[in-house]
Amino acid sequence: MVVKYGLGTLAMLFSMHSMAADLRVAVSANFKPVLEHLAEQFKKQTGHKVSIASASTGVLYNQIMHGAPFDLFFSADQTRPLELEKKGKVLPDSRKTYAIGRLVLWDRNTDPKKPFTLDQLKDWKGKLAMANPKTAPYGFAAEQTLENLGLWQNYQGRLVQGANIQQTWQFVASGNVDVGLVALSQLSGEALKRISYVPDTLYDPIRQDMVVLKSTQNSKEARAFAAFVLSESSQNYMAEHGYHSPIK
Numbered sequence: 001m002v003v004k005y006g007l008g009t010l011a012m013l014f015s016m017h018s019m020a021a022d023l024r025v026a027v028s029a030n031f032k033p034v035l036e037h038l039a040e041q042f043k044k045q046t047g048h049k050v051s052i053a054s055a056s057t058g059v060l061y062n063q064i065m066h067g068a069p070f071d072l073f074f075s076a077d078q079t080r081p082l083e084l085e086k087k088g089k090v091l092p093d094s095r096k097t098y099a100i101g102r103l104v105l106w107d108r109n110t111d112p113k114k115p116f117t118l119d120q121l122k123d124w125k126g127k128l129a130m131a132n133p134k135t136a137p138y139g140f141a142a143e144q145t146l147e148n149l150g151l152w153q154n155y156q157g158r159l160v161q162g163a164n165i166q167q168t169w170q171f172v173a174s175g176n177v178d179v180g181l182v183a184l185s186q187l188s189g190e191a192l193k194r195i196s197y198v199p200d201t202l203y204d205p206i207r208q209d210m211v212v213l214k215s216t217q218n219s220k221e222a223r224a225f226a227a228f229v230l231s232e233s234s235q236n237y238m239a240e241h242g243y244h245s246p247i248k
Contacts (some may be wrong), residue, residue, distance in 0.1 A: 014098065021218040022049045024069060024227055026060045028076035029131065029166035030101060030183040032136060034241050035074060035229075042228050048221050057083035058135030064089065071216040072226060074208070076101065076165070077137035081209040091219060094212035098186030099230050100244035102184040103141050103198040108172050112193035116179060121151055129160045129180030132240040138165040140179035148202045185242030208246035209247065 027035050032054040034183060041048035053060075053070070062082040065087075075081050078097070084090050106115035121128070131139030139161065146152040158175050162168030165186065173181040187195060210229065212222045228234060235245045 003088075005152050011102055012238075021221050023071045023218060023220065023221055024050060024051050024053070025074065025225075026055075026064065026068070026070040027074040028057045028060065028137070028208070029164035030052050030076050030185055031067055031074055031099065034185060034238055034243070037237065038229060038234050039225075041234075042225055045228075046221075048225070050225065053054060054166070056132070056135045057137055058132075059164075061198070067215075069215065070220050071222040073208060074098065074210045076206065076208050077140075078209045079137075081211045084211055084213070089214055090211040091216070091223075092215055094223065095209055096211075096228065096230065097207050097246040098210045099208045099238055100246055101141075101208055102218055102231045102242055103138060103139065103145065103181060103203060103206070103219075104184045104187070104195040105179065105198060106172055106174070106182050106187065106191065107179045108130065108191070109178055110194045112190070115124050115194050115196050117196045118145075118149065118198065119125070120145075121149065121179075122154075124191075126179065127160050127177050128157045129162065129177040129182075131165045131168045132161045132163060133213065136162070136164050136168075137206055138168075138181075138183050141198075142205055144203040145181065146237055157218045179194050183242060187242070207236075 026180050027198055045047055050223050057076045057080055105118060106125060110116045130142035133139040133143040160171055162171060165183050167184050169186045170176040210226055212226060216222050235247055239245055
């Protein structure tokens with residue numbers, strides 16, 4: 001069941017807006033644009049400002065392990081939040097799946113009526129952009145996709161790896177690389193006519209978890225923002241911007 005939080009319900013979670021605490025949120029690069037919108041909506045309803053820092057999931061995890069002062073962490077995988085939980089770095093019952101990511105193949109120069117397909121990757125002689133599989137979950141999904149297509153070895157020496165999925169998108173958007181495996185959430189408008197969806201069967205589900213960090217001084221507000229992200233309106237917005245909802 002989708003959790004519903006309206007304006008009245010959220011308002012009851014706080015005292016006066018003049019005492020509103022700012023939240024510091026670490027977010028994986030793929031989810032930053034969506035989270036920025038949700039943060040604005042949350043501020044309108046509660047008065048609480050959300051400051052966002054974005055990088056690859058692996059980089060953010062390392063920053064948190066070294067004491068970076070974040071209230072919440074929105075990961076692009078489940079592994080790092082689970083590790084933080086095991087290490088006692090998160091508040092009890094705060095680890096939740098907030099979205100399921102989707103991987104697509106994008107060729108910015110292809111004919112919109114005949115988008116570049118996964119089958120064409122077998123004969124493609126150019127470079128392919130993807131995120132670093134060691135630090136970025138979308139990069140790991142891209143590696144799994146190429147492995148399952150039997151193409152991983154074929155592309156060695158022709159892979160252009162971004163530090164995160166945002167940099168991977170930039171490689172293709174700028175024209176430095178023609179084709180890339182990117183997040184569906186990064187694309188809109190005409191770009192959506194130039195993609196091929198990567199079947200979910202080719203990579204493990206990109207289940208993206210969030211946690212409230214134990215070091216937070218704003219646990220009530222942080223939990224309220226986490227609940228807002230899981231609300232019906234937020235989940236609907238996320239579904240419109242390239243994610244599957246984890247809530248049935």
